[in-house]
Amino acid sequence: MHETEDFNPFDLFGDSSIERGKLRTRLKTCPKSKYLEASEEIISLAKDTLSEKELNLAENVAKMLIGTKKDKKQAIEILIRLVSPPPKRPLYYAQHELRFLPRWTRDAIRYMGDYIDALVKAMAFEFSGDKNCLKKSLGINLKKIKSSVPPELFNKLSRYNEFLYVAAKHDFKVPPEREHRFTSREVVLTAFVSMKLASEIKNISRMARKYSEK
Numbered sequence: 462m463h464e465t466e467d468f469n470p471f472d473l474f475g476d477s478s479i480e481r482g483k484l485r486t487r488l489k490t491c492p493k494s495k496y497l498e499a500s501e502e503i504i505s506l507a508k509d510t511l512s513e514k515e516l517n518l519a520e521n522v523a524k525m526l527i528g529t530k531k532d533k534k535q536a537i538e539i540l541i542r543l544v545s546p547p548p549k550r551p552l553y554y555a556q557h558e559l560r561f562l563p564r565w566t567r568d569a570i571r572y573m574g575d576y577i578d579a580l581v582k583a584m585a586f587e588f589s590g591d592k593n594c595l596k597k598s599l600g601i602n603l604k605k606i607k608s609s610v611p612p613e614l615f616n617k618l619s620r621y622n623e624f625l626y627v628a629a630k631h632d633f634k635v636p637p638e639r640e641h642r643f644t645s646r647e648v649v650l651t652a653f654v655s656m657k658l659a660s661e662i663k664n665i666s667r668m669a670r671k672y673s674e675k
Contacts, residue, residue, distance in 0.1 A: 468656060468657050468660035468661075470515060470539075470543055470653065470656070495644065496523075496526065496527050496563045496644055496645045496646060497523060497524065497527070497644070497645075497646045498644045498646065498647075499644060499646045499647045499650060500624065500647065502620065502623075502624040503624055503625065503647050503650055503651070504650070505620075506617060506620050506621060506624065506625075506650075506654060507519065507650040507653065507654050509617060510617055510653075510654045510657050510658060511653055511654065511657055515653060515657070516653075518653075519649050519650055519652075519653040520646075520649075522536045522539055522540065522649050523536075523645060523646040523649040523650070525539075526562050526563045526645050526649070527563055527645070533562075533563075536562075536649075537559055537560055537562060540559045540562070540649065540652050541556045541559055541560070543652055543653065543656055544556055544559065544573065544652050544655070544656065547673055547674055547675055548579070548672060548673055548674075548675040549675070551572040551573075551575040551576050552572070552576055554568075554572040555569055555572035555573050555575075555576065555652075558572060559648070559652070562648060562649075563644075563645030564645075566642070566643040566644065566645060566647065566648045567629055567642055567643055568629075569648050569651075569652075570625055570626075570628075570629040570643055570647070570648055570651050571626075571629040571630060573651055573652060573655040574599075574621070574622075574625055574626030574629055574630070574655070576655060576659065577599070577618070577621060577626065577655055577658060577659060577662075578598075578599040578626065579672060580659055580662045580663070580666070580669045580672060580673070581599055581602050581603065581606075581618065581662065581669075582594055582595050582597070582602060583595075583666060583668040583669045583671070583672040584602075584606065584610070584662055584665070584666035584668060584669045585597070585602040585603075585605055585606045586668060587666055587667060587668040587669070588606045588609040588610075588666075589605055589609075591605070599618075599622045599626060600619075600622050600627070603615065603618055603622065610665065611665075614658075614661055614662070614665075617658060621654065621655075621658060625651055625654075628642070628643075629642075629643070659673070
């Protein structure tokens, strides 16, 4: 797990109770375990992308979403501050969808994926000089710049694309015993992972940084 210098979600708030993540009540309308499920692929990506402290914070925010109304409100506020513009789009859209957690999940992941896609488009154009990169999919652009980015970042972005972005756009098969394709815990992990990957991309790409300033 790695820490990126300019990504520090702990700077967004100073309430120590957030880090402790204590729950005072249980959600009555759905078993708590359902909202806290997550696929092995998403958990693995989070572990490989976030520091231990960042991962623990993300997990505690996921638990807060199914706590009291106060806990839920605070968790959503944390996520909205984490997934903060610029750029206005698609992060404004992602922020809007985060307000409907823990019930609605797919579109938040989709919009956060759109942000990573836009950053990779900018990076691919910068590294290759090919304007067609601005119209290509995330997967195609990643293949084009594979030799130009750190192998570890390429690996994480490829997994992000496969298990989160493509799935949010195209996979409408709901896993057995789930009510939704994605759980609220998966959304929270995606938010932290997305912003960490965005930071890593911007650290090596001038055009990605410029896009993020819009």
